[in-house]
Amino acid sequence: MTTTAVPDSTTGWRATGVAELAPAELERIHAWWRAANFLSVGQIYLLDNPLLREPLTRDHVKPRLLGHWGTTPGLNFLYAHLNRAIKERQQKTIYITGPGHGGPGLVASAYLDGTYSEVYSDITEDTEGVKRLFRQFSFPGGIPSHVAPETPGSIHEGGELGYSLSHAYGAAFDNPDLMVAAVVGDGEAETGPLATSWHSNKFVNPAQDGVVLPILHLNGYKIANPTVLARISRPELNDLMVGYGHKPYFFDGGYDESEPPLETHRRFAALLDEVLDEIAAIKARAAGGDLSRPMWPMIVFRTPKGWSGPAEIDGKKTTGSWRAHQVPLASARDTDEHLSVLEKWLRSYRPEELFDADGRVLPEITGLAPEGALRMSANPHANGGLLLKDLRLPDFRRYAVDVPAPGGSTSEAPRVLGQWLTDVIRLNPDNFRIFGPDETASNRLQAVYDVTDKQWNAEYIGPEVDEHMARAGRVMEMLSEHQVQGWLEGYLLTGRHGLLTSYEAFIHIVDSMFNQHAKWLKVTNDIPWRRPIASLNYLLSSHVWRQDHNGFSHQDPGFIDHVVNKKAEIVRVYLPPDANTLLSTYDHCLRSRQYVNVVVAGKQPAPNFLDMETAVEHCTRGLGIWEWAGTETAGEKPDVVLGCAGDVPTLEVLAAADILRRELPDLKVRVVNVVDLMRLQDATEHPHGLTDSEFNGLFTSDRPVVFAYHGYPWLIHRLTYRRAGHGHWHVRGYKEEGTTTTPFDMVMLNDLDRYHLVIDVIDRVPSLGSAQAGLRQRMQDARLRARAWTREHGDDIPEVRDWVWPDAQDLADGDQVGATLGTGGDNE
């Protein structure tokens, strides 16, 4: 990637009027389009004879014909016309390809504007380069058939459909000079995430943010069906777009065979100028202080699927039908008939007029593109790492809660984090945002509203209900996990920072989006010209152990399992047990690059265990022995190890340790807390993994380990099963046994409670067993008592609810339990 400086910010948003294009200019646009189409078809079909300088033979055709043609010519047409307009207006623009299948088109366009050869030096601008360009496409060891990280200018991978507009808006936020031309496929438009993402326009600030120009590519067909939006009346489609808050401009091209191509180009160029002038006018009004939501223009681009391809194949209508979706000539290598159609099709673009003798595209054609970083394929916003600046992070230690003794104070950990985030926002006013599905306050980050608001550009009613809402703000909330994740991804991919807060119980909604983003990160790690971007940070603050308001109806802790399936170099999972560890963890997350960081931290009031100094040490190690909680003798192995990961499991393990020290004072108990889940893995499997000797030093290789875990227990087995001592591990975790409305009832339902953990210890330490049948029975009784109390009173039994770690109790007996940071409403 060239590191050409970003164009001066005074460029852009020029109103030029509708240009009267000279025939030569129209010819140039048409030539670019033919060249792009030729290069696209060549990629799909040709192994050799790239410029058709000899008659096409079967051997020139690839043995496996893969890829998609249908959407490609439309994408190429738009790219050509945008080039003309960008050059004229010097308008910084990136191009989002909703129809990701159109990979060959975007590769062809990047090749034509020169970017491709700049970033891939072996794809030269000559016959040999064209041959390599063709051959590599959807070929073993080559490039994907979809728009991909390998495609210069892209921040939006093909594959799963539905996120083009969300990504586009994410890219536009805080980029006031950037236009994002977002092509939406009419197939993609049927997906849920895309259908709601049109409403993104209610969240745009017309002065501070860039402009998204949605272009609905209405080519009419999916794999095997017409599209819904192509089969409703034009008035209905118009109403739909107006209802979404847009002013639609309709363009029909390619259907009227009597229209000369240059006239089609002239009409579209005029329409594009009209649209861009309207955008410039909106921008001018915004610059003048009118920040109200305009009806942003959008284009309905109705052209035939497979436009310019063979009208019929084997007697069946192909262009303008779903039959053009993929590879229309499946037998081009096998039958002379198909081969001949292919040759005719390729020659219809008149390659002899497009390439010089060396196989270089004629400069008068490539000259359509703007220069340098104004080229859409070279725009640095589409390689966000180029623009990424470190966040200015306030010292998180200053936000520490006071922990006079373990358990000696109580916090809602995310509320503490919120105070630090407030200053993160203050210090980084234009490159950091918080995203969430209507849950930022519910997840206890409301301190941020001291310095910012929720950005909202729909109607206002009045201050008595419209709290913390403004036309500019750092918090982005809409009730769609898809939407907010898509926005955040677009924001990160263009070189900014952010986090997403959500309920753990519903984060599975974006499982597939996580997959796509993780894949993007993994692939970009191997693309030298792609610079690292900020990590995608989750804060899951309403977790499955405290579903008080939502007992029974919420989901599971399996997002962690889903995440851990991805490559180790991409994913991190943190389970900070209290407020100070959460602060330390999040500071680390916001400094990191190219990861997906999943942080799970409950929002309910909970004891703090570590003062800041200890918390930093603990988080730096990622896991460690809590000596103060155990009863070991220095230099001797413990009798049993109590492990814990997650805030609720940690609380129960400490309560169990407390029981054990009182009931079995001679038992040597070690307590190990895990913050960084990946530390449990083998060093050979994850960069954060422990070596065997480190691992055995913590957990021993031969003592029983009773491990209380936040999620499904088998994940802990998975992470540890290669360890020597794994046979001695006994893991308690989430069991899908149902949920309930009081915290201790919930842990009891899943056998993760303190009493059950003590029973586990008795059952697993050989020296206890039947000797402690009495204690075992008392633990059973305590459970039954707690269950009965809860059923009777609707709340947890006081001996459980009010339990504190003994050191904190001593403190309380002497003076007072450390101050509780205010707790507020329990929203959902």
Added chain:
Amino acid sequence: MTTTAVPDSTTGWRATGVAELAPAELERIHAWWRAANFLSVGQIYLLDNPLLREPLTRDHVKPRLLGHWGTTPGLNFLYAHLNRAIKERQQKTIYITGPGHGGPGLVASAYLDGTYSEVYSDITEDTEGVKRLFRQFSFPGGIPSHVAPETPGSIHEGGELGYSLSHAYGAAFDNPDLMVAAVVGDGEAETGPLATSWHSNKFVNPAQDGVVLPILHLNGYKIANPTVLARISRPELNDLMVGYGHKPYFFDGGYDESEPPLETHRRFAALLDEVLDEIAAIKARAAGGDLSRPMWPMIVFRTPKGWSGPAEIDGKKTTGSWRAHQVPLASARDTDEHLSVLEKWLRSYRPEELFDADGRVLPEITGLAPEGALRMSANPHANGGLLLKDLRLPDFRRYAVDVPAPGGSTSEAPRVLGQWLTDVIRLNPDNFRIFGPDETASNRLQAVYDVTDKQWNAEYIGPEVDEHMARAGRVMEMLSEHQVQGWLEGYLLTGRHGLLTSYEAFIHIVDSMFNQHAKWLKVTNDIPWRRPIASLNYLLSSHVWRQDHNGFSHQDPGFIDHVVNKKAEIVRVYLPPDANTLLSTYDHCLRSRQYVNVVVAGKQPAPNFLDMETAVEHCTRGLGIWEWAGTETAGEKPDVVLGCAGDVPTLEVLAAADILRRELPDLKVRVVNVVDLMRLQDATEHPHGLTDSEFNGLFTSDRPVVFAYHGYPWLIHRLTYRRAGHGHWHVRGYKEEGTTTTPFDMVMLNDLDRYHLVIDVIDRVPSLGSAQAGLRQRMQDARLRARAWTREHGDDIPEVRDWVWPDAQDLADGDQVGATLGTGGDNE
């Protein structure tokens, strides 16, 4: 649940004109609404003194205040009015509660119409019953705060939002006499799945299907924000609904304080009559043969959030704001001020006018409801198992492919399945549908188009492009996994059958929907009055090992992992290795109840291994030794076990077994194939699990097992880690190492290929090891050769691509390889 017969199908769709309701009838509607609201508020707050027959004290208030008030009064209002209209028109109707938070409202309504006490005999219709009704709500051991399986009349669980309309349409398909009143929350309306589900109206046949009446509950607020649709202009909202294909009717209620309540009721009743008459007219036109898509009416129901609750609390506007979302009086037990507001609020419904001396709601109020199965809470469609009929299934053995020897024929397995499904459709013309996101043909089920079509009621262009599309058809395709899964769920929950075909690579899109449905099934297993419904069947036919067209950009095989996290009694995972086993498996799936069956079967041409008789035996066992593939000596333990699960892994294991029998003829190899993945688990953990002795009989407890698996390898470890021999297991599977465009290249990338499996055997069988360094080297060389060939030719090396099992080769040498069932285009 009463088993009252379904009302005669001649009921319904009556046009009555706008009723002139007598004041007494309006009073009755208002009294029902007050009673429902009183019972709702009581559930949220009261532990005792349910009818306020004494002054309210703090002790009467629950210690933990949980639940949601905001949406409830609107839901109650609609329920009351629908009662009136249903009774008048004898219109079979079910009620879908999009705002699932409104649990108390639906429980209250079911209590008022008598259903609740019928299904829960301890919730009696007297003071004690009301007390128990209140106490159980969101209480440990009680009922959820959301609409749930426990709620009579519901097929739509609260919790995750977004599927109310999809479920509603699923319920309406093939139920021509049923109206589905679907209340859509304006929060829910922001989700992606809901935003696209409005387009469901393009898939309705107005004669053969029922009617969905969407009611957008525009109460203006979410947890902490206004809703988007409440903050766009009315013309914009009108356009949006028209653009979605609806004729919107707007109702505003509760904002004009000068309007008497009865006038509000009169206006809504009139509007509802107008809407229902319009529906009746559409139905009459359809009965007369006009099947074209009408603009179906829908209602925008704009009323204040928390309507009828306290206007202000603590000096802040509450009713008509987001502050009414959850529990408006959080301190009702803690402060006299809140307690007094609560009492005033409860008394505002004048309970003394609603209940008789025994605490029974006055019969003149409950008389508003229709009778028997016409009550929305008692409608048997909302307890689909009551209506479920077994499918008539043709004998799948008749569709068997001929397998003269293992590997002796080739099929695209789903194409074979499609022929059987064709007759399933023929035999079950009105209670079986196939759902998919535009992939039914791509997944090779196109034989079904011999007997049916894709149902489509948007515009038609002409037969040259609109193949297999009609206003009535058994195949439902829209490019939204959310939509088609939601439709299928609604169809199943109302007592019908179906399956969903999708690409494995994208099925993570519905992870959270699977979660919700699995939870529903699990909970209903414990609700005696809920009858079992047909299983939700997936057919994932474009799997991760054959991403030819989509190399690099598609996702992973992790859906299986996600599914296996759920309770064993709910989930089944099948990996049939060929066509006959797929037939046998699917026959089993379509006969089953209350499961989620995940079947993964590749769509590419692949060898058949088992004739039908053997396939049935194999599938009945779920796994077994393939003696013909091994080289054991009877009565002796094998030296090594090659295990496989999945079609591609099975092929590679057989190819490895072939190499081993040629290269190491003395090695005793056993081949075990697994169809039913759950068989690997312990019998104590899954109903399908093997006992240890069965397991050891297959895999031994001390011989090396090299296991080739379709998905992430650690799942096999998870399923088997408690087995005695697990330390000897070595699993190969999907490694996230990237994807490519040729099949063998793909398996090599993941070290699952035949050569690597042979190396695994050499490395793990003690008697081989260094003695076979030569063979090991030749395997390495073969891999390098295959890789180089692929990179050079873009296709797999012939020795791999054309390999067949030796018995088939013998057959070929003698005569011919068995006929290949036609293979067609490779669509995506």
